[in-house]
Amino acid sequence: MAISIPYIIQQVINGLVLGSIYSLVALGFSLIYSILRLINFAHGDIIMVGAFLALFLSSSALPFWAMVILVGLAGCLAGVVLERIAFRPVRTAPQVTGFITSLAVSSFLQNLGILTLTAQPRTLRIPDFLSRITTLGPVGIRNIDLVIPFLAIVFAILLNLFVRGTKMGIAIRATAENLQVARLMGINVNKVIVVTFAIGSALATIAGVMWGGRYGQVDPLMGFIPGLKAFVAAVIGGVGSLPGALLGGYFLGLSEVLFVGLLPPQYSGYRDAFVFGLLLLVLLVRPIGLLGRSVEVEE
Amino acid sequence: MKEKPTFLQPILELRDVHFYYGGVHALKGISLALHPGEIVTVIGANGAGKSTTLRLISGLLKPRSGKVIYSGSDITGLEPEKVAALGISHCPEGRQVFGRLTVIQNLLIGAYLQKNRNEIQRELDRVFDIFPVLKERRRQYAGTLSGGEQEMLALGRALMSRPRLLLLDEPSLGLAPMMVEAIFSTIASINKEGTTILLVEQNASMALEVAHRGYVMETGQVLLEGDSVQLLANDGVKRAYLGG
Amino acid sequence: MELRPFIDYFSLRRLIYRFVTWMPLRWMTLAMLLLLTGMLALAQAFLNPYYLSIIEFIGIYIILTVSLNLTNGFTGLFSLGHPGFMAIGAYVATLLTFPVARKPLMLPNLPAWLAHIEIPFLPALITGGIAASIAAVVIGFPVLRLRGHYLALATLGFIIIMSNLITNLRDITRGPLGINGIPAATTIWLVFGWAVITVYVCWRILNSSFGRALLAIREDEVAASVMGIHLTKYKLFAFVTGAFFAGIAGGLWAHLVTAITPRTFWVPMAFNLVVMVVIGGSGSITGAIIGAAVMSVLAELLRPIETTLGLYGLIQLITATILIVILIYRPEGIMGHNELNLAALVKVRSFGVSRSPSAPEDAKEGENRRRT
Numbered sequence: 001m002a003i004s005i006p007y008i009i010q011q012v013i014n015g016l017v018l019g020s021i022y023s024l025v026a027l028g029f030s031l032i033y034s035i036l037r038l039i040n041f042a043h044g045d046i047i048m049v050g051a052f053l054a055l056f057l058s059s060s061a062l063p064f065w066a067m068v069i070l071v072g073l074a075g076c077l078a079g080v081v082l083e084r085i086a087f088r089p090v091r092t093a094p095q096v097t098g099f100i101t102s103l104a105v106s107s108f109l110q111n112l113g114i115l116t117l118t119a120q121p122r123t124l125r126i127p128d129f130l131s132r133i134t135t136l137g138p139v140g141i142r143n144i145d146l147v148i149p150f151l152a153i154v155f156a157i158l159l160n161l162f163v164r165g166t167k168m169g170i171a172i173r174a175t176a177e178n179l180q181v182a183r184l185m186g187i188n189v190n191k192v193i194v195v196t197f198a199i200g201s202a203l204a205t206i207a208g209v210m211w212g213g214r215y216g217q218v219d220p221l222m223g224f225i226p227g228l229k230a231f232v233a234a235v236i237g238g239v240g241s242l243p244g245a246l247l248g249g250y251f252l253g254l255s256e257v258l259f260v261g262l263l264p265p266q267y268s269g270y271r272d273a274f275v276f277g278l279l280l281l282v283l284l285v286r287p288i289g290l291l292g293r294s295v296e297v298e299e
Numbered sequence: 300m301k302e303k304p305t306f307l308q309p310i311l312e313l314r315d316v317h318f319y320y321g322g323v324h325a326l327k328g329i330s331l332a333l334h335p336g337e338i339v340t341v342i343g344a345n346g347a348g349k350s351t352t353l354r355l356i357s358g359l360l361k362p363r364s365g366k367v368i369y370s371g372s373d374i375t376g377l378e379p380e381k382v383a384a385l386g387i388s389h390c391p392e393g394r395q396v397f398g399r400l401t402v403i404q405n406l407l408i409g410a411y412l413q414k415n416r417n418e419i420q421r422e423l424d425r426v427f428d429i430f431p432v433l434k435e436r437r438r439q440y441a442g443t444l445s446g447g448e449q450e451m452l453a454l455g456r457a458l459m460s461r462p463r464l465l466l467l468d469e470p471s472l473g474l475a476p477m478m479v480e481a482i483f484s485t486i487a488s489i490n491k492e493g494t495t496i497l498l499v500e501q502n503a504s505m506a507l508e509v510a511h512r513g514y515v516m517e518t519g520q521v522l523l524e525g526d527s528v529q530l531l532a533n534d535g536v537k538r539a540y541l542g543g
Numbered sequence: 544m545e546l547r548p549f550i551d552y553f554s555l556r557r558l559i560y561r562f563v564t565w566m567p568l569r570w571m572t573l574a575m576l577l578l579l580t581g582m583l584a585l586a587q588a589f590l591n592p593y594y595l596s597i598i599e600f601i602g603i604y605i606i607l608t609v610s611l612n613l614t615n616g617f618t619g620l621f622s623l624g625h626p627g628f629m630a631i632g633a634y635v636a637t638l639l640t641f642p643v644a645r646k647p648l649m650l651p652n653l654p655a656w657l658a659h660i661e662i663p664f665l666p667a668l669i670t671g672g673i674a675a676s677i678a679a680v681v682i683g684f685p686v687l688r689l690r691g692h693y694l695a696l697a698t699l700g701f702i703i704i705m706s707n708l709i710t711n712l713r714d715i716t717r718g719p720l721g722i723n724g725i726p727a728a729t730t731i732w733l734v735f736g737w738a739v740i741t742v743y744v745c746w747r748i749l750n751s752s753f754g755r756a757l758l759a760i761r762e763d764e765v766a767a768s769v770m771g772i773h774l775t776k777y778k779l780f781a782f783v784t785g786a787f788f789a790g791i792a793g794g795l796w797a798h799l800v801t802a803i804t805p806r807t808f809w810v811p812m813a814f815n816l817v818v819m820v821v822i823g824g825s826g827s828i829t830g831a832i833i834g835a836a837v838m839s840v841l842a843e844l845l846r847p848i849e850t851t852l853g854l855y856g857l858i859q860l861i862t863a864t865i866l867i868v869i870l871i872y873r874p875e876g877i878m879g880h881n882e883l884n885l886a887a888l889v890k891v892r893s894f895g896v897s898r899s900p901s902a903p904e905d906a907k908e909g910e911n912r913r914r915t
Contacts, residue, residue, distance in 0.1 A: 039692045089871040096621045099692040100817060101870050107814050108863035114856030167411070174397045174408050180359055181395045186383035186412040186460065220856075224810070228703070231696065273707040276700035283697050284685050 003262065006138045011261040012254065017145050017214060019253025020152030024207040025230035026237065026245035027159060028200025034176035034240035035196050036091070038098045042082065042105035044227010046201050048113060049078055050208025051218040055124050064127050068151075071209050072202040079201025080194055087197075088190070106224065113220025121219040124212040148210045155203060156246050163242065168195060176240065225272070229256075232279040238289030247290060252278070308371060310335045310464055310495050311356065316365030318351060325351050327519040328365070333464070333497055338490045340498040340506040340527070342540055343516035349499040350392050352516075353466045356497075357389035358382040369464070384412050388462035392469050392499075394453040398442025402433055405441050405452055409459030419459075426455040429485060447478035454482070458489065465489070465496045471505060483509050503540035507531050515540070576739070583731055595731060597843050599799055602734035603792050604835035606741045608819045609828055610788035613745055615817075616825035617754065618781045619761030621691065623813040624682070624698035625789045627705040630808035631678050632671035632790025633797040634709065634716060637725050639667035640798065649722060652714035664728040668794040675790025676783045683782040687775065702813060709805040721804030729799040737795065741788050745828055748784070757781055761826075811859065818866050822876050830878030837877075838862065 029043050053071045062070065086105050090097050130144040163169035175182040175192045183189055204227075211226060212218045229252060237248025256275055260268040282289060309332040318326040326348050333339050341349050354360040356367055358379035367375045374382060383389075388409075397405050406426060410419045427434040430451040436444060441452055450470055457465060467486065471479040479502065487509050490496050500506035507513055507527040515523040515536060523530065530536050586598055607625060614620040638653075643661045646653060662670075686697045709716045716722065748754045756777050759767040768774050797803045815838070823834025842858050849857045869876065 039696060086867055090874070093870070093874055095691045096695070097870055097874055099621070099695055100821060101867060103814055103817065104863045104866040104870070107811070107859055108867070111856035111860040111863065115854055115860055119855065167407070170400060170404050170408060171411060173400060174404075177397050177399050178395055180379075181391055181397070182408075183359070183379035184357055184383060184389045184391065185408050185456070186380050187408070188380050225703075228699070232700075235696075269711040270707060273704045273711075276703045276707075279700045280686065280697055280704075283689055283693060287689070287693070 007261075009139045010141075011257055013139075013141060013145050014261070015254035015257035016250065017148045017210075017253070018257055019250035020149045021207045021210050021214075021226065021249075022230045022233045022253050023246045023249025024152050024155060024203045024210075025227060026234040026249045027156065027242060028203040029231055030234045030237075030240055030242055030245040031172075031196045031200050033234070035172065035179075035193055036087070036098070037095060038087070038102065039231065040087075041099070041102040041227070042086075042109060043102075043200065043204055044225075044230065045106050045109040045223040046075060046078060046204035047208035047211060047226055048218075048220060048223035049109065050075055050205025051124065051212035051222060052113070052117065052208075053205065054209040054212050055122060055218050058125055064130070068206060068209060071205050075202040075205030076198035078205070079197035079199075082201075083194055083197040088193075091193075106227075110220050110224065117220060119220055121217045121222075123216055124218050126213040130213065144213055148214060151206070151210070155206065159199070159203075159242065162199075168192075172196060229275050232275055232282075234289075235279060236282050236289055238291040241289070241291045244289055244291035251290075307334050309333055309368075310370055311497065312366075312368040313352070313356070314366040314368065316352075316355060316367065317363045318348075318355060318360060319363050320351075325519050326355070326362070329516075329519075329521055331514050331521065331524070333495055335495055336490075336493065337512065338486070338496040338498060338510045340500055340503075340510035340513045341516055342500055342503040342506055342513060342536075343522075344539075345501065346518075347516040348519040349516055350468055353389060353391075353468050353497070353499055356382075356466060357387060359389075383460065386460075386463035387466065388457040388460050388464070389466040390453050390457040390468060390470070393472060394446075394449045396441040396444070396449050396452050396456065398440065400441055401438055402441055402444070402452055403437040405456050406433070406437075406459050409456035412460060418461075422459050422461060426458055429458075429488075430455055447474050447482075450474060450478070450482060451485075454485065454489075458494075462494060465494050467496060467498045469499060469501060471500065471502045479505060503536070504531075504542075579735065579739075583735055587731055596799065597839070599729060599731050599734045599795075601836050601839045602731070602738045603795050603799070604816075604819060604839050605738045605832050606734075606788050606792040606795070607816055608823065608831040608835040609738075609741050609745050610785040610792075611816055612820055612825060612828065612831045613748070613757075613781045613785045614778075615820055616827065616831070617749060617761060618757045618778060619764075620687065620778060620782065621695045622698045622782065622785070623695050623810075623817065624679075624701045625785070625816055626808040626810075626812040627698075627702045628675040628679060628786040628789035629793030629796065629812070630705050630709060630803075630805070631675040632668075632793030633803050633808065634671075634722075634793075635674045635790070636664075636667040636671035636794030637722055637797045637803060638715065639670060640664055640726055640728060641722070642726070645724065649724065650715065650717060654714070657715070664726070664733075664798060668733075668791055671794040672787045672790035675793070676787040679783040679786030680779065683779050683786075684775075687778045687782060699810070699813070702808070702810060706805040706809050716805070719805060721802060721807075723802035725797050725801045725803070727798060727801050729795050734795055734799075737788075737791055741791075742828060742832070744784070744788075749828070753777070753780070815862070818862055820876075821866060821874075822869055824876030824878030824880070826880035827876075827878035827882055829883035830876055830881075833877055833883070841865075 025043065025047060029040060032038060032040050032043070050071050053074050054067060057067045057070060082105060086101055087098065090101050126144060130142070130147060132143050133140040134143055134146065163173055171182065171187045172192055172195065174185065175187060175189060179189060208223065211222070230249065233248035233252040234245045235248070236251055237244030237246070252275065255278070256271055259274050260271050311333040313329050313331050316326055316329045317324070329348070329352055331339070331341075341352065343349050351360065355362050358374075358377050358381070361376045365375070366373055369385060369387065374385065397408065400408065406423060407419070410422055413419050413422070432448060433451055433455055436448065441449065444452060454470065470482050470486070474482065483505050486496060486498065498506055498510060507530055510527050512525065513527050513530045514521050515530065523533065523536065525533075531541070586595060590598070607629070611622070611625050614622045638657055639660060639662050641649070641661070643659060646658050650658075682701055686694065686701070689697055710719050748757075756767065756772045759770065759772060760774060760777060764774065793808065796807070819834035819838045820831055821834070822838060823832065824830030842862070845858045845861060849855060
């Protein structure tokens with residue numbers, strides 16, 4: 001196999017695209033974790049919800065940007081509804097209960113998808129301008145491969161401005177650091193949690209549009225593994241840290257693509273084992289991740 | 300200090316409050332009252348139930364039985380954010396500033412319920428007047444401040460909401476003697492501006508010096524109550540808490 | 544004239560209560576075993592193969608939930624790893640029992656020593672169980688240091704890694720196609736024989752000083768270690784024992800269905816086992832048995848609806864909904880930390896009355912959950 005410069009550039013771009021998607025999902029995951037100490041398994045299935053919403057909206061005459069916004073808003077709604085119905089009632093229960101609840105919600109969403117839409121994969125068409133190829137020096141790149149990282153960075157910056165500069169954002173950070181004292185300040189924790197679920201889910205649905213658009217196929221189980229890998233990304237970056245989620249997402253996306261792209265093909269089937277092996281490694285060697293702060297992982 | 304006239308309605312009243320930590324009977328029928336404009340201190344040894352009492356008032360804990368009355372209305376078991384909205388500000392033990400927020404963000408979070416920007420600015424200026432060092436360090440992360448500065452920030456943060464009633468939990472904890480003096484004189488001056496204060500302290504002599512009245516707690520019960528002067532003169536108090 | 548029953552209900556109950564409290568435990572056990580044997584014999588004589596297989600599946604689920612409860616219920620280690628151990632047990636047992644004559648057709652690239660081996664089912668099953676426990680030692684040693692949901696995440700990673708390895712080790716496993724035509728060696732007697740062994744072993748462990756150490760770890764890890772309980776040793780023991788029985792259950796599963804693929808032992812399996820344990824009451828052997836039976840029967844009742852109406856996903860959807868409802872309204876499950884006890888059952892008549900004594904502690908745990 002010839003490894004040429006254009007090939008490597010192409011692989012790096014593929015890695016950045018995958019990393020962008022992981023990052024968006026990991027940001028929401030970390031945000032929710034930082035407030036509730038909840039590993040929300042259902043977060044990955046929100047990706048699937050977003051992809052299906054995009055599928056339904058793609059047949060309408062809506063412009064692409066309007067579709068992304070609409071899907072994001074629907075994602076907010078989905079997050080709020082799930083929080084209210086499933087997560088709020090178990091909030092004061094032991095940690096593991098919240099975790100099992102999220103597994104149940106994940107299974108619920110997947111099977112609701114199978115029940116109503118069948119397990120058959122469907123094709124998501126993207127607007128022509130996204131599949132056109134732009135030539136940059138020695139390589140030709142599909143426009144969507146440029147749009148995805150661009151959008152991911154824009155959303156990451158917006159999220160950063162939100163949590164640093166707005167009253168609600170600062171309240172979220174205060175609650176993440178010390179929930180009890182935040183309540184003493186008059187912060188309505190329910191509202192904070194609803195907002196984090198709304199933002200996190202919106203980011204995940206948009207990631208779903210990206211995933212469906214980039215890899216073409218949409219099916220009810222599509223969100224589970226990417227969602228889990230986004231958790232791995234968040235753990236690598238340091239759970240609960242937003243810059244960590246971003247960093248972990250790109251680190252994982254790039255290393256996964258390069259693992260498949262640069263090693264001999266007989267190893268490429270082991271990409272999932274590679275990613276989850278990495279998870280085990282991080283949990284055992286540096287459980288707080290690259291940028292994490294809290295050490296509550298171990299005994 | 301003269302006895303307050305009894306027709307004056309108390310701003311805060313606890314009536315026979317009981318609380319359990321799991322199976323442990325932590326508060327065995329606490330009753331106390333604060334009148335507007337007072338500084339009242341609760342002194343007692345570690346584990347007497349002082350902090351628990353404050354947490355019950357601010358809603359972080361809910362009593363098993365008994366009542367918490369604030370300005371004539373029953374606030375027993377109300378959520379902490381709602382208690383805060385009524386004008387009660389609880390400055391928790393060990394300061395607990397938000398270390399990952401800047402000083403100014405901490406203060407703004409203190410005024411979370413205040414919508415009016417001008418009001419917030421006025422309070423901010425007032426806090427900066429009281430604690431000029433916070434103004435110097437306003438862009439610094441609160442986690443990087445010294446213990447005394449963090450205590451000032453915690454106090455300032457509690458003041459940002461313009462509370463009618465301030466609950467202070469061990470403000471002198473872990474501070475150098477100089478700093479303790481400064482904090483207590485600030486507490487006295489905050490009170491002079493009209494804020495009623497309930498002060499929980501292990502440093503009984505300092506607390507009784509600044510307070511009008513005091514309660515002595517032991518193992519979940521109120522043992523004694525009276526004017527600070529009387530308590531300072533009480534032999535039992537002297538022996539147990541004043542090192543006399 | 545008023546009709547009077549021959550023996551009124553309350554004195555009948557008193558009679559049964561006297562009887563079951565009087566009878567020594569070992570007689571009681573013997574009676575229960577005889578009852579079970581009789582029922583299984585009847586089932587084998589009169590039920591058609593479909594219903595018989597449902598009963599066998601229930602037996603396998605009992606092995607799985609009771610052994611999973613050793614970690615998840617009694618030691619307070621939330622593991623999702625059981626399907627991974629099942630997969631090891633299933634593939635190892637299958638490779639050992641698969642007829643040598645058909646091996647070249649099914650698995651042409653098998654290493655020579657494996658291609659020429661064929662042993663009876665029982666030793667193959669036990670070898671599978673042992674292989675699973677060895678894997679549990681390797682995995683458990685590092686992973687059991689992790690806490691709460693991080694342990695769950697790590698064991699979930701283990702399932703995915705296992706399934707990924709099986710998919711890719713095509714020479715031995717035939718990859719995603721899986722192996723079919725496995726000898727149908729699983730019988731109802733083998734399944735329930737192993738179920739009885741599992742229950743017996745777990746019961747003996749729980750009623751030993753070893754079991755009390757496990758319970759101590761669940762209640763308060765720090766206190767347990769201060770009391771001199773060697774955490775790693777006990778946790779590993781519970782994990783490895785559970786994995787052994789999971790391996791056995793995997794082997795039984797393979798030789799009941801006669802076909803296995805990597806996807807059989809995947810996340811939904813882990814989810815179903817968790818549902819059974821939670822619904823039965825994590826922390827109770829009888830609870831685990833009840834959970835396994837109730838959820839299997841429910842799935843079988845719903846299956847005709849799912850297939851005839853074409854509503855695929857319905858069973859899992861309902862299972863997930865039940866789990867959410869249980870977690871919200873009765874998180875301690877049907878049995879909580881209690882065991883089903885005939886005497887108590889007759890006396891109080893409903894499980895609902897015997898509330899978990901640890902309820903206030905759970906509440907406290909919830910309160911302490913947050914870092915302040």
